[in-house]
Amino acid sequence: RIIQQLASGEVDIVIGTHKLLARDVKFSGLGLVIIDEEHRFGVRQKEALKRLRAEVDVLTLTATPIPRTLALSLEGIRDFSVIATAPERRLAIKTFVAPWSEGLIREAVLRELKRGGQVYFLHNEVDSIERMRERLARLLPEARIAVAHGQMRERELERVMREFNAQRSNLLLCSTIIESGIDIPSANTMVIHRADKFGLAQLHQLRGRVGRSHHQAYAYLLTPPEDALGAQAKKRLEAIQMMEQLGSGFYLAMHDLEIRGAGEVLGESQSGEIQEVGFSLYARMLERAVRALKSGRAPALEKDLDLDTEVNLHVPALLPASYCSDVQERLALYKRLADAAAPEQLEALREELVDRFGELPEPARALLECHRVRLAARPLGVSRVDATHEAVQLQFVKNPPLDGAKVIEFMRGRRNARLVGPERIRVEAKLPAWPERAQAVKEILHSLAA
Template identity: 40%
Template sequence: MDLYTPINEINKIGKYYSTRLKKLNIQTVHDLLFHIPSRYEDLSQIKHVNEVAPDETDTISGQIWEIRNVRTKYGKNLTFATIHDGTGTIDSVWFNQPFLTKTFKVGLTINLSGKIGHFNNKLTLINPEYEIRYKKERPIHTGRLVPIYPETAGITSKWLRSRTSNLLNILSPKLNEYLPNPIIKRNKLLDLKTALYNIHFPDKLEDSIKARERLAFDELLLIQLSTIKRKLEWQENLSSTPLKIDQEKILHLISTLPFQLTAAQNQSIKDILTDLAKNTPMNRLLQGDVGSGKTVVATVAIYAAYLNKLQSTLMAPTEILSIQHFQTISSILNRLGVKVGLRTGSTKEKGDFDCIIGTHALLSEGFKFPNLGLIIIDEQHRFGVIQRATLRSKSQSPHVLTMTATPIPRSLALTLYGNLDLSSLDELPEGRLKIKTFVVPPNKRNGAYTFIERHIKSGNQAFIICPLIDPSESLESVKSAKEEHQRLQNEVFPELNLGLLHGRLPSKEKQNVIEKFRRGDYHILVSTPVVEVGIDITNTNVMMIEAAERFGLAALHQLRGRVGRGLVQSYCLLFTESTSKEVIERLKLLEKYNIGLKLAEMDLTLRGPGEIYGTAQHGVPSLKAASFQDLKLIQQSRKEALAILEKDKSLKSFPTLMEKLERFEEDISPD
């Protein structure tokens, strides 16, 4: 047996438990040992029998004087034990556990931890945790800091403690240290064996903190090694023809724009043009808040490729967003002679194009790019690793620019996107007003409808967002787009025209609805969150979001970014039926903060990266010990990863670390 032995091959586990362990993502011995406690229960203070008092949770240690089963007249089985510790005796009672008379024998020394109550008018331990004491064995269930684990049906913390303790004892000689000793000393880390034992069975809380720090460092180091190694291999193994940057023509393009670029846009353009002029392919992430102007930056890159007689392609996650990119980019570049085409599931333009914009339809085998030099991927976390690789395979060594409107905290950028160069658009175009956001109580709903109607009469338009398409029996209080559209049209806004948009509409119908809204045929668009990315209508200045508690902060920020595109004051009204203090406080953060990065940092703390960035399906590990908020540890691990790879890019001089990294990359490899 070793760390990577399948869990179902372990004695006393077998098929029954391994099936249940799979729900906790435990499939190997390694997974079980790294299934770390979520908290610890302090049962370390052992009291004498004559010191216990009612309603306390106490631990006692003593000898069994008597053990017996009693069947009540109601058919229940009670098991009684009398325990003596030299200062007195106390009874203990268990319900429906008659097997304990076979487990316990008179004369055995036992630890009991549980609540002190009254039974038959006597002080009694009620249904306590128990542990038979053997001279050479340390207790793991009582009389110490007791680890409590994430559980599932059929798998209790007690079961996990027993198996983990047993495996640690067996595997201790095989737990080879994979971190070089200088790194351990430099960062004041525990050795691996001590860390693993102390995370499960610490003598004091400080021991568990130090143990978690070591295991967290390991997780972050492996991520850093993986991402930085990929970046070095990208730079080393791929070469591209440097583009000649015609500054005069680039400046002419910028001068034709009907607005001034921000300093951040100018800097990002400079970063990208510098990359394109190198003989290694660009691999850059352009991060920008909603409405910060990423598309214009991408357009300059497309034009630079065109001036070098190279094709570009831009892949977006939805047809709505693809069409919007097509409209924006073609309006800027067509007059400069650049032919821009569109390819989606429902639109397949034919002909030779300098730039093709589309959805995953661009990945189809029959679609060829004769001279592809630049790939732009919008909202890259919405595509799987294989989809992104397929697009890259359309050219030998293309330049790659990925874009996201989902703000990425620095700690996450350093960790998950360490293989990419990063440019940030951290300011909005001049003249944009901060969107005023309010959490609206249900009793002010009619006032909100009056507010919306007033703005429509002033010539503006509004969005009303519902989480569901159809009504749900299990979510009766959550409004659905179809039902709400009908109710609002008939009962609330009978004199106005309301459109309906959701993900199940055919593509042409979706586009038709958007165009009608853009033209002003609809005063209000009732929609699901399909509008989160890609609908840019400057005349809308009010957004109302139903059941706002069902969205994360980042998603709500993305949604409200659909308004506030013009120069008039915009508003976002958040409705929730929840009375939870935590929910209201979380939503009120949107009243306070209008900066996506700040909200993303808070979302990261509240929910973790998987839900925000969709990373669970896209080759990003779920952290067990580390936290993406721990910037100090991230910086330490990054520094060490860079030093290791500078010394030996192949890691052959670090064989145990190299094996660990290979295992790690196998575990996180998607698809």
């Protein structure tokens, strides 16, 4: 009946599960799709929702966006906003990562039970959950233990959850079935067995089941010995322990993006690195394509994704090791100089260098001047600038964005200028010092652009 009403337009708002994606569900005029717990959906499911109507607006809600969604937002393909304000009187959940210890488990559970609270003990292996129940019953004879997992019959599971909600049981031994949709304010301690097997977003979601009132909540993430942990598992556990303040889901998602990679914009992978071109170049290519589309034009690969202008003033142009001793820091500064897109950004970087490392040595001044020349040359379609003590030579790309009449006027006005190829101009001049060469190049470029 509801499906028929949706097709005829009698229903304005429908709340549903994945069933809304079924082929027999038709909408008469879908305008807005709100996806809650977005990290639980695959790319195909989300794209199926968008295909329902070309102009549909999509609002996704999640405490921990998956890497692909976060990358799309950071790259400007999607808008995003962060709700960082926690509900009133909420306290941050204290998080501890430790190897399995029966003493720690007993202390953590008894502390909660003595203040009249309840405990989640998460054991995500249904096959061995009964053995774990027996083990906990021996360790904690004071606790009233209940078991809940997804393979139980629906009515039995509902009965267990109702009893736990009514506080007839005070320790719930469960699987990840409690990950979302559970809100029990009296449950304020969680113990997660084999926390190294969970993803970062999943750990954050599970931890969010406690601390839903004004009481201090605790989360204990139990792991095998440290030497048995993988590198990625260590990174995940460090991140979840570090980011325990309220509203930290966004920052955890950033860590997840760094650990797992950004996935594919046009493919179905929601995490993973771009292997062929490297992430940095991929991000630049994507940024330029997004900028072109936002300005209303199709991205032209040879124009929008070209390489930067090469500038050679025949002088050492670098940050000397004696000026900035840290190799990684020098690489980061070279990257920022190469990414600078305006003279103001270069000036800000110059001021930062002086502020951090002192007066610029000559090679560093030459490096900054090379980048100023690059910024002046690139809009004119100059692919290479070569300035020696005898001449300045400019190499242009095919079909540069130059007015042919201006070039002819420039050549007539300078007796020392000549064409030395279909896309090359040479200007003879005696320029013994590199500052003179840099100034001569900028004057030539200014004349061509005027």
